[in-house]
Amino acid sequence: MGQLYLNLSSESVMIEVKELSKTYQLGKVDVHAMVDVTFRIDAGEFVAVMGPSGSGKSTLMNLLGCLDLPSSGSYFLEKFDIRSLSPNQLAEVRNKRIGFVFQNFNLLPRASALENVELPLLYGRIQNSHQIARDSLERVGLADRAMHRPNELSGGERQRVAIARAIVNNPAIVLADEPTGNLDTRTGDEIMNVFSSLNDEGATIILVTHERDVASRARRIIQMKDGRMHQDILNEGLIA
Amino acid sequence: MLIYDLFKMALRSLIANTMRTFLTALGMIIGVASVISMISIGEGARQQTLSTISKFGTNIITVKPGRKKTRHVSSDSVQTLLLSDADAIEEHVSLIIGAAAQVYRPAQLKFGNKNTNTTVRGTGRKYAKLANFTLDSGRYFTKEEIISARRVAVIGATVVKNLFPDINPIGQELKVDGNNYLVIGITEAKGALSWYDPDDQIFIPVTTAQKRLFGMSYVQSIDIQADKIEDLEQIKKEIDTFLRIRHGIREGEESDFHVQNSSQWLNSWGDAAKTFTYLLGGIAGISLLVGGIGIMNIMLVSITERTREIGIRIAIGAKKSEIMEQFLIESVLISFIGGGIGIMLGILISRTVSEIGGWETIVSTQSILLAFGFSVAVGIFFGFYPARKAANLNPIDALRYE
Numbered sequence: 028m029g030q031l032y033l034n035l036s037s038e039s040v041m042i043e044v045k046e047l048s049k050t051y052q053l054g055k056v057d058v059h060a061m062v063d064v065t066f067r068i069d070a071g072e073f074v075a076v077m078g079p080s081g082s083g084k085s086t087l088m089n090l091l092g093c094l095d096l097p098s099s100g101s102y103f104l105e106k107f108d109i110r111s112l113s114p115n116q117l118a119e120v121r122n123k124r125i126g127f128v129f130q131n132f133n134l135l136p137r138a139s140a141l142e143n144v145e146l147p148l149l150y151g152r153i154q155n156s157h158q159i160a161r162d163s164l165e166r167v168g169l170a171d172r173a174m175h176r177p178n179e180l181s182g183g184e185r186q187r188v189a190i191a192r193a194i195v196n197n198p199a200i201v202l203a204d205e206p207t208g209n210l211d212t213r214t215g216d217e218i219m220n221v222f223s224s225l226n227d228e229g230a231t232i233i234l235v236t237h238e239r240d241v242a243s244r245a246r247r248i249i250q251m252k253d254g255r256m257h258q259d260i261l262n263e264g265l266i267a
Numbered sequence: 268m269l270i271y272d273l274f275k276m277a278l279r280s281l282i283a284n285t286m287r288t289f290l291t292a293l294g295m296i297i298g299v300a301s302v303i304s305m306i307s308i309g310e311g312a313r314q315q316t317l318s319t320i321s322k323f324g325t326n327i328i329t330v331k332p333g334r335k336k337t338r339h340v341s342s343d344s345v346q347t348l349l350l351s352d353a354d355a356i357e358e359h360v361s362l363i364i365g366a367a368a369q370v371y372r373p374a375q376l377k378f379g380n381k382n383t384n385t386t387v388r389g390t391g392r393k394y395a396k397l398a399n400f401t402l403d404s405g406r407y408f409t410k411e412e413i414i415s416a417r418r419v420a421v422i423g424a425t426v427v428k429n430l431f432p433d434i435n436p437i438g439q440e441l442k443v444d445g446n447n448y449l450v451i452g453i454t455e456a457k458g459a460l461s462w463y464d465p466d467d468q469i470f471i472p473v474t475t476a477q478k479r480l481f482g483m484s485y486v487q488s489i490d491i492q493a494d495k496i497e498d499l500e501q502i503k504k505e506i507d508t509f510l511r512i513r514h515g516i517r518e519g520e521e522s523d524f525h526v527q528n529s530s531q532w533l534n535s536w537g538d539a540a541k542t543f544t545y546l547l548g549g550i551a552g553i554s555l556l557v558g559g560i561g562i563m564n565i566m567l568v569s570i571t572e573r574t575r576e577i578g579i580r581i582a583i584g585a586k587k588s589e590i591m592e593q594f595l596i597e598s599v600l601i602s603f604i605g606g607g608i609g610i611m612l613g614i615l616i617s618r619t620v621s622e623i624g625g626w627e628t629i630v631s632t633q634s635i636l637l638a639f640g641f642s643v644a645v646g647i648f649f650g651f652y653p654a655r656k657a658a659n660l661n662p663i664d665a666l667r668y669e
Contacts, residue, residue, distance in 0.1 A: 094582060094662045115586050122584020133579045133666065137283050147583045149272045192583065 295605025303613025389476020578665025598650025
């Protein structure tokens with residue numbers, strides 16, 4: 028447990044979780060939100076996490092996103108043992124190595140699209156943040172909307188801004204929590220296209236969804252049920 | 268995150284809620300403005316009092332008659348000092364410039380069809396100098412006029428205003444209790460204290476006052492001017508010893524006179540005025556405190572409203588310290604803006620007061636720094652708890668907050 032680095036069998040391992048569990052205490056009752064989840068995700072993978080509500084998908088996302096710490100088990104992100112990091116180091120991991128995309132976009136309402144994308148760079152004290160943020164917006168095809176505020180953008184555009192923000196620091200993984208949940212089917216498809224092309228460019232993407240259509244865009248599907256990993260399958264349709 | 272970006276963000280959120288920011292800052296504005304104006308009014312009153320008092324001279328020792336008790340029988344207390352005591356002190360006590368006896372009483376003055384009630388002060392030649400009176404025109408009485416108890420008078424500016432509004436009083440004869448006195452000089456105006464107008468009096472030779480006007484053989488006080496202020500205590504002791512011997516007072520017996528020092532009076536007045544200033548400033552300071560509570564209140568509201576924003580910031584990599592800084596800067600910025608406007612308002616108020624009320628007010632750099640520093644400190648102090656609350660939010664809950 029004390030080791031900081033894991034001897035990786037392959038250089039390309041991005042995430043390695045072993046017997047990861049999370050137990051919440053609600054009063055005197057222990058709620059086992061996640062029990063003994065073990066898997067490995069390599070660089071460049073596109074993984075969908077599926078399951079009904081209460082199956083532990085959100086808990087898994089929070090743990091992978093370093094927003095929460097596991098009750099037991101280990102989590103290595105790019106060789107780093109997450110449990111050994113200080114709160115400030117965790118903040119830095121969230122800032123530089125993880126990109127979040129949320130169902131409800133979670134943009135700052137008073138800031139322009141560009142400023143929203145720029146924000147992680149500011150927290151990371153990265154030089155030339157303006158240009159980098161602009162490039163990121165271009166990658167999601169929104170360069171011409173840079174100065175608009177979120178309330179002046181459509182749902183699909185907002186989610187693109189959120190994706191641009193998630194990838195602006197070239198993170199190790201992009202975590203998307205129901206990214207199409209608030210969008211109509213056509214716009215949802217467009218957003219999935221953005222994820223697909225990012226994945227083609229080499230980004231590692233983990234996506235939580237309960238929609239089969241959305242999950243079908245991923246190369247691998249992890250099924251959660253009652254806090255445990257139920258299934259871990261390759262998406263044959265796509266691979267074959 | 269750089270402090271510049273934090274400032275930009277804080278400023279943006281303050282501007283987004285302009286009305287709320289203004290109302291919150293208003294608490295600070297009123298607090299700072301009242302501290303500055305109250306202190307300036309207190310300071311002004313103190314300086315004015317002190318400068319008026321110091322016009323009477325600060326290196327003056329006053330001897331007043333006291334009660335003499337002999338075997339439980341009290342004799343009349345006010346007749347123990349004589350004109351000759353003053354002369355003797357001047358002759359025998361060292362380190363002094365001079366001594367002047369005086370007698371005084373209110374009396375009615377008349378000139379033509381005008382009359383006024385004022386203080387008539389019988390003094391020696393040295394009194395004008397001792398009491399810091401300078402002559403505006405004319406002359407003071409001569410030694411010869413004192414010896415022969417002539418009816419001559421030097422009059423104050425207020426008396427001139429009351430009796431001689433149109434003509435030059437010098438060479439005119441005015442009536443004091445029915446007798447004619449020749450006006451030979453006018454003293455320069457000193458300006459009045461609220462409770463005492465030094466210009467509302469006339470001076471006549473002490474001998475004239477004793478023999479012709481009041482019919483008294485004693486004097487009411489003797490003023491002695493020291494050469495140097497440092498010698499005051501020693502001179503006081505010397506006078507005390509000298510007069511005790513001269514009045515034949517035995518060891519252990521109470522003196523029939525008191526020796527006082529005007530600078531003690533000045534100091535205690537200064538202290539009283541200072542206390543007054545502190546009191547005013549302190550009361551005004553309470554409003555600063557209330558303003559600070561206003562800031563804390565609005566920051567707590569703001570943090571609740573922006574719970575989700577805080578969650579987003581934590582998710583994309585803000586450290587606890589950075590969240591805290593952001594909200595602290597906001598609260599300090601409010602108090603900073605409030606402090607700045609408050610200073611201007613405070614200066615404006617004290618100017619208006621001195622213009623309309625005719626009071627002297629002094630806005631000192633010290634009071635500005637004090638009020639401003641205090642307001643920023645209030646911003647930090649009352650901003651700290653809300654900022655810490657924001658920094659300690661759980662990001663998962665904060666992101667789900669509706």
